[in-house]
Amino acid sequence: MASNSLYDMLINDSDFSKSDDDLEMLKAITMNEELLDSEIGSSSRRGSVRGRKVIHRDHIQGHERLFLNYFAESLVYPPELFRRRFRMKLVDIFSNEYLRSPNSNDIAKLLAVGESHGFSRMLGSSDCMHWKWKNCPTALKGMYTGHIHEPTIILEVVASYDLWIWQAFFGLPGSHNDINVLERSFLFTELAQGRAPTVNYAINGNEYIMGYYLADGIYPQWSTFEKTIPSPQGNKKKLFAAAQEATRKDVERAFGVLQARFAIVRRPACFWNTKMLKYIMKACIILHNMIIEDERDDNGVKDFNYDQIDDSPHVTVLQERTIELMEFIQCHHNIRDRQTHSHLQSDLVEQLWQLHSEL
Template identity: 45%
Template sequence: MRRELFLHIATSLSARYEYFQQRPDCSGRTGLSPLQKCTYAIRQLAYDGGADMFDEYLHVAETTGRECMKYFCKGVIETFGATYLRSPTPADCQGLLDLHGRVHGFPEMLGSIDCMHWQWKNCPTAWRGQYTSGYKGTHPTIILEVVADQRLWIWHAYFGVAGSNNDINVLQSSPLFNDQCRGQGPTINFVANGNHHEMGYYLADGIYPRWPVFVKTIRCPTDPKRAHFAQRQEAARKDVERAVGVLQARWAVVKGPTRLFYPDCIADLMYACIIMHNMIVEDEGAGVANWVDEDAAGSSHGVASDPVEQGVPHGEAQRLRTFVTTRQEEAHLRLQHDMIEEIWAHRTR
């Protein structure tokens, strides 16, 4: 990150928390400065070194270094989480519809969704059976559900740490779709292949169920239309892979197995890295994604707006109806067919 952004983070934490303020210790000597503590924490996150890796350079003891990283992650989440790790507003959704329509040819797409498997190296022995997902053997694994757009901005991240972890279990408890059932998500209206649809969708891989909120690739396309659609869908879905790849390249601590002991500390570490990743993306501007602003979207361009009953929770009957609607396989197949025709029509124009 740039020097100005680092100083902004350090100054904000120092102004809000006494721990990051420079104070005399019990012997009357001046303690560590906020720059020392923030530098120590960020270096641990960026290089995935031990707590004693920078003790000679920054003059911070090993125990104090671990404490710095713990309070730094909590402070970043509490200070910047509401801005840089939030659900998209209707205005944000409208921008996503415009962006994906110009860049990928999917004018109704909200983003790409995927799960990131993170090995838990120091998982307590008594908990190992609860955090095993079958991914990369039998190692305990924590799964993070990520939604990202083409600008590498990570809009949503949810830790699934209860029970046996896999993509489907995380999806069933995902707040992203629970909010939609409660009527707290934005309303998306668009037309594809001449048919009207009222739910935004995400690009997903084959493990996700056949819900109308997901558009998946076609594994073995048998005609040019389906082959072209599969190619475009797989190319666009790389956004979430790129976002996670950049996140791991910036913060080496989330690239390898985590050595922490407690799920809360692991979650704070991951969320802090995602927040700072989004801060860097915003600070560097649109050039970080290296995409070209092309012509506006076509006639099937979608519109995002506030829920009809904004701030009013759905009743039981309405919530049940929304729950069933978001899981209809027939609606998924209709949307899949409409998107195949829409993408093919744009190609042949």
């Protein structure tokens, strides 16, 4: 090579100084020339594109810098900044943990917290959010455009008092309303199949067999939903309406925190296919729940001592699927029972008024 010939020529030159400093400088020059020659020579035969220049990067140094930034004992970025600078592929790994339905222990805690807010056997709040789809294909714009007058994709969730998202159903076009989404979601699938935890309780002497969710006015009058009272008359109903609307804000706050943490779901979606959008939404919800779990104590959320609650419900999960058709149909009727919805609302109005009178 040219560098080797230059090295030999200078070494054999009688006028060239053969001090240690000169030799070291000469070696450095020749090594740089060899590296440059190798990059030029490799650019014509390596890489995915013919003729593209290959840049030799120091992967070991990059690994050491990543380790020192995030994983060393004296790390550069503290834990509270870790989630902002580092993202992992986690949907496949953590879905079973952070996108799960409430188990028996979770439901016992949710029911105890609902009791403390004056809503006996409440499981959370349910609502829908629209995510604008900027790059919606032209052929699909009519189907995905609803009352917002822009293409959107709907996310239906159930959130608890600490903003944990328990139920996440994403992907329906924005032309649907909340009732259409409810009919297609899996919110009551396990309940209809007889595999959901049993919740038996009594309010004002009336027996009930299902928990319920707080919802806004568009939701149907089912036994599994409790809505506010429009234009309430009388102090009792006014108190119930105010308490229901205040407690139902948990799901609205969950949407707000989710969008505040992840700009990708706050801004219009820029991807073309819905499969990628579903993956993004699930990943953001998993990260959201991870943060809720990590910061639960720091946020000052009341830590309930469930062992000391006298009327803590005994909840068991039924793993066997319902095989009798009549039982399956009966579960559907129980879920959609309007009469039970009215009775439950009346009992909750009286219960909240009694609690308010005792304060």
